[in-house]
Amino acid sequence: xxxxxxxxxxxxxxxxxxxxxxxxxxxxxxxxxxxxxxxxxxxxxxxxxxxxxxxxxxxxxxxxxxxxxxxxxxxxxxxxxxxxxxxxxxxxxxxxxxxxxxxxxxxxxxxxxxxxxxxxxxxxxxxxxxxxxxxxxxxxxxxxxxxxxxxxxxxxxxxxxxxxxxxxxxxxxxxxxxxxxxxxxxxxxxxxxxxxxxxxxxxxxxxxxxxxxxxxxxxxxxxxxxxxxxxxxxxxxxxxxxxxxxxxxxxxxxxxxxxxxxxxxxxxxxxxxxxxxxxxxxxxxxxxxxxxxxxxxxxxxxxxxxxxxxxxxxxxxxxxxxxxxxxxxxxxxxxxxxxxxxxxxxxxxxxxxxxxxxxxxxxxxxxxxxxxxxxxxxxxxxxxxxxxxxxxxxxxxxxxxxxxxxxxxxxxxxxxxxxxxxxxxxxxxxxxxxxxxxxxxxxxxxxxxxxxxxxxxxxxxxx
Amino acid sequence: xxxxxxxxxxxxxxxxxxxxxxxxxxxxxxxxxxxxxxxxxxxxxxxxxxxxxxxxxxxxxxxxxxxxxxxxxxxxxxxxxxxxxxxxxxxxxxxxxxxxxxxxxxxxxxxxxxxxxxxxxxxxxxxxxxxxxxxxxxxxxxxxxxxxxxxxxxxxxxxxxxxxxxxxxxxxxxxxxxxxxxxxxxxxxxxxxxxxxxxxxxxxxxxxxxxxxxxxxxxxxxxxxxxxxxxxxxxxxxxxxxxxxxxxxxxxxxxxxxxxxxxxxxxxxxxxxxxxxxxxxxxxxxxxxxxxxxxxxxxxxxxxxxxxxxxxxxxxxxxxxxxxxxxxxxxxxxxxxxxxxxxxxxxxxxxxxxxxxxxxxxxxxxxxxxxxxxxxxxxxxxxxxxxxxxxxxxxxxxxxxxxxxxxxxxxxxxxxxxxxxxxxxxxxxxxxxxxxx
Numbered sequence: 069x070x071x072x073x074x075x076x077x078x079x080x081x082x083x084x085x086x087x088x089x090x091x092x093x094x095x096x097x098x099x100x101x102x103x104x105x106x107x108x109x110x111x112x113x114x115x116x117x118x119x120x121x122x123x124x125x126x127x128x129x130x131x132x133x134x135x136x137x138x139x140x141x142x143x144x145x146x147x148x149x150x151x152x153x154x155x156x157x158x159x160x161x162x163x164x165x166x167x168x169x170x171x172x173x174x175x176x177x178x179x180x181x182x183x184x185x186x187x188x189x190x191x192x193x194x195x196x197x198x199x200x201x202x203x204x205x206x207x208x209x210x211x212x213x214x215x216x217x218x219x220x221x222x223x224x225x226x227x228x229x230x231x232x233x234x235x236x237x238x239x240x241x242x243x244x245x246x247x248x249x250x251x252x253x254x255x256x257x258x259x260x261x262x263x264x265x266x267x268x269x270x271x272x273x274x275x276x277x278x279x280x281x282x283x284x285x286x287x288x289x290x291x292x293x294x295x296x297x298x299x300x301x302x303x304x305x306x307x308x309x310x311x312x313x314x315x316x317x318x319x320x321x322x323x324x325x326x327x328x329x330x331x332x333x334x335x336x337x338x339x340x341x342x343x344x345x346x347x348x349x350x351x352x353x354x355x356x357x358x359x360x361x362x363x364x365x366x367x368x369x370x371x372x373x374x375x376x377x378x379x380x381x382x383x384x385x386x387x388x389x390x391x392x393x394x395x396x397x398x399x400x401x402x403x404x405x406x407x408x409x410x411x412x413x414x415x416x417x418x419x420x421x422x423x424x425x426x427x428x429x430x431x432x433x434x435x436x437x438x439x440x441x442x443x444x445x446x447x448x449x450x451x452x453x454x455x456x457x458x459x460x461x462x463x464x465x466x467x468x469x470x471x472x473x474x475x476x477x478x479x480x481x482x483x484x485x486x487x488x489x490x491x492x493x494x495x496x497x498x499x500x501x502x503x504x505x506x507x508x509x510x511x512x513x514x515x516x517x518x519x520x521x522x523x524x525x526x527x528x529x530x531x
Numbered sequence: 532x533x534x535x536x537x538x539x540x541x542x543x544x545x546x547x548x549x550x551x552x553x554x555x556x557x558x559x560x561x562x563x564x565x566x567x568x569x570x571x572x573x574x575x576x577x578x579x580x581x582x583x584x585x586x587x588x589x590x591x592x593x594x595x596x597x598x599x600x601x602x603x604x605x606x607x608x609x610x611x612x613x614x615x616x617x618x619x620x621x622x623x624x625x626x627x628x629x630x631x632x633x634x635x636x637x638x639x640x641x642x643x644x645x646x647x648x649x650x651x652x653x654x655x656x657x658x659x660x661x662x663x664x665x666x667x668x669x670x671x672x673x674x675x676x677x678x679x680x681x682x683x684x685x686x687x688x689x690x691x692x693x694x695x696x697x698x699x700x701x702x703x704x705x706x707x708x709x710x711x712x713x714x715x716x717x718x719x720x721x722x723x724x725x726x727x728x729x730x731x732x733x734x735x736x737x738x739x740x741x742x743x744x745x746x747x748x749x750x751x752x753x754x755x756x757x758x759x760x761x762x763x764x765x766x767x768x769x770x771x772x773x774x775x776x777x778x779x780x781x782x783x784x785x786x787x788x789x790x791x792x793x794x795x796x797x798x799x800x801x802x803x804x805x806x807x808x809x810x811x812x813x814x815x816x817x818x819x820x821x822x823x824x825x826x827x828x829x830x831x832x833x834x835x836x837x838x839x840x841x842x843x844x845x846x847x848x849x850x851x852x853x854x855x856x857x858x859x860x861x862x863x864x865x866x867x868x869x870x871x872x873x874x875x876x877x878x879x880x881x882x883x884x885x886x887x888x889x890x891x892x893x894x895x896x897x898x899x900x901x902x903x904x905x906x907x908x909x910x911x912x913x914x915x916x917x918x919x920x921x922x923x924x925x926x927x928x929x930x931x932x933x934x935x936x937x938x939x940x941x942x943x944x945x946x947x948x949x950x951x952x953x954x955x956x957x958x959x960x961x962x963x964x965x966x967x968x
Contacts, residue, residue, distance in 0.1 A: 110618045137575075208784060446715060478925070
């Protein structure tokens, strides 16, 4: 992607200063999108991205620059401009790169660029048809198909010289149900670090119907009552609650600056003893997996919380210096347009010992959040909010009527401590996570669990 | 860059028309955290977007490898993508309008020519000013982001347009701590004129946002009189702008379908889309399709006047494009609710038992852009007999965006735009359902 000698010259130009770290990130990405709406293929778009990012640092202070140019003169000029921030006599010896490293933990069978585009179109149509066939109340279905091959080359002054290839694909189905006056939506978006073979690993029609099932169910749902009540959050995308409310607060990005509620809490109990939470970037072909992180370090499996005790943060290289803690291979970025920082990969709460049935039958009155929508969190206070995409009331230990428009609010700290049941049905689901270093693929996940009390917002008012 | 050769090649291969859009962007990003430079980033990037009509269908592609020696591969990709399209919608590559308005104030050379040291100084000044406001302020994160963009649009029908815009963002987030509470505040200024960056005033406003919330608690659930501050209503309006897009309407994804000429909001409400607002990156004489932009009322005194159109949606509705064709779809330029006569203070003084909502969280997830239903986490202040009594947090407010526009009883004179150039004044409402304790 860029000659070794050229990379060495860039790194050494950047280090011709007081800087003690320099890194070159080269990225080439070919991405394809197919969009179907109103029963017709509306857009087919190909994107070709190429760029180079250069990072120069002294201690944990860094500067970053990027360009589309692969010309050595442009890149050397950028390296020199960046080094200006650390002007002074050179402190590092000349850097010589070793042999290039490559990983192959997530093998690809059918590379997307070798698959006939007609097959991709047929897949989109199959999903569209299944989603529409679910009910006559489905009035609109949008299906989006995406695949990409991202090749990266990462080299730094710290003995890093690696190449990695990330191949990902995702199918998104958004259904709208309407009875003429009100409309409700449902979404399902399975994805993976795989080629086109991903679509042989599950039933595409069932996945499409799932989006429609939520939309139709919510069309016939009553407004959710508000108040403080036990909330049972289902497995799979329910894990977004941990991702948002706790995961972000365990990233070095906020922990290192002591801007997180979990700063300086290592080895302390921060959650119910039923909670063990893991961030694992090594799961075979998972959506948020890769061989290396975007700083060229091997991806890892990190146990963040063990039986309620905080055991590890997610730490990138520069923040490890600020925190005096070991890096965990958690430096990720959307593209060459972002400097990397600590990010999640595949984050989930581990299985407990209850069963789904036990948890429901043990709940006299509460909300069953079967499908979560998105949410957000303020990392300095831990305040979070989540939309419930599909919810039901629980009455006398039984799942009762469906309810729409529910929002869960609270703080990560409290919610973690109030988990009083964890089931044994762990499931992961795919999402895109937006933060300082851009939008990256991450898995969220958990078994069904119960939070003993949570504030539920809804339009029906208090009961 | 000259695309004539590419256009000639396309014509020879049977394309009906082709358009090239070249964007050249330069960015500077600075961040100061608690007095230390945290981020310094510089970027210089180019992107080429091509769209071309083949057998009546539009193929599209973008590339960052801008080398005309790839022309054959580009045209091949465009042809292949157009052959897959099934949409029967007529597609357009536009020959251009007779006249384009001269829009002033989009590019300010002084901003681009100001040395980096002066910009760095602004960021450090803001950081220091915030931390000097009050000893309870424990953290400040200050940002400066500058963008300069030059765009060329050329097509095989003779269109040849260019524009240059620049803009800077100066803002900060702070955290204030008391014994048992911690609150954050965030605000910013956007402009291409360094003189607009009043560091001391901005520091006061940001600090006040966090400090005033210290000790905030939930309140009992119920119906309260509401003042939605400009910052909160812009967030809500932004989440619902799709309702006013002809694209959403034609796809059955807007509740405003068949409502043109009907009353959809209180008569106090007028909503405008203004492409000529100075110092905004969303402003310009033409949209991405090369159509001359227009100033328009979407809602006038509560009545829906029309939708935003691009060439495709306009053709379907047998009307003209409003110059809102952006990023392949329909989107706003500078859209805002027109300010009224009430001052923010007056609106509060006339409340008996009410809530000021100045912050709504999670609008990307807690709103339904199709139905207008929302349920959102909110922060604000509890008001009794016209006086602010205490800060309020951990509540949710729920309602419907269109019902809310109907329930307006007063419109403030404090129009404010957010980073996406969506603007609104503060609004006083009859009430909203609040869930708290």
